[in-house]
Amino acid sequence: MSDPARLKIKIQIHSGDEIAMGPGKADLLDAIRQHGSISAAGRAMSMSYRRAWLLVDVMNRCWDAPLVQTAPGRAATSGARLTELGEAVLAHYRALQDSIAQATRGPDYDVLAARLLAVPRTSQKD
Template sequence: MNDVRLHYKVTVRIMDDNKAFGPGVAALLEGIGQCGSLQGAARRMNMSYTKAWTVIKNAERIWGFPLTRRYAGGKTGGGSVLTAQAEMLLCRFKAMEQTVDAVAEREFCKYFNADEIKKLKEMDEPR
């Protein structure tokens, strides 16, 4: 480990028996909020519309409430908006992610700082 810069990765996922919410669902909801449609959000993520629809439907089934309100097409075109529950869920998830990241950063620095790595390198291995 000469000039290698170590880092860590922590991912927050809220689970039941299946994944109920994680970075993918959060990104999809953010995309819907920004694009105004599930199709636009899926396109931004290079995800098929069918996959995006399935992700949202599965999350809605697990949470027990709708995450989007969908509007049929027509002259003005269709679209989707986030429900108040989805906005709150997204906000809480982001806050939890920030808290977990802060704890992970602190603990990583405590256990894997330069002094700790030096101690590991200097340890005598039994022969």
């Protein structure tokens, strides 16, 4: 019998071939909200600025309006913030995650957890 905690269900929302929202992007949005900039959010997540910016770019291109608004420069108004849509998408995504987490407390999840090996076999013939 395996440990049911090893079963991980993650939600990815796609727009075409791009991942418009997933767990990492949601965490990045939380970090941008907390730190007020893409670079600070990236640092907090041990991620390069370039990687963080590319993720924001994908998110902003996948929705009908941007999720993150940026203001360049060193003025008091510079940095990044979540737009109204960004706040809404993040809230709905987190609610969906909570709903899925509740679904993992049931017989279907338990059956899968019981049948899952702790580590894969080295060969199908083992």
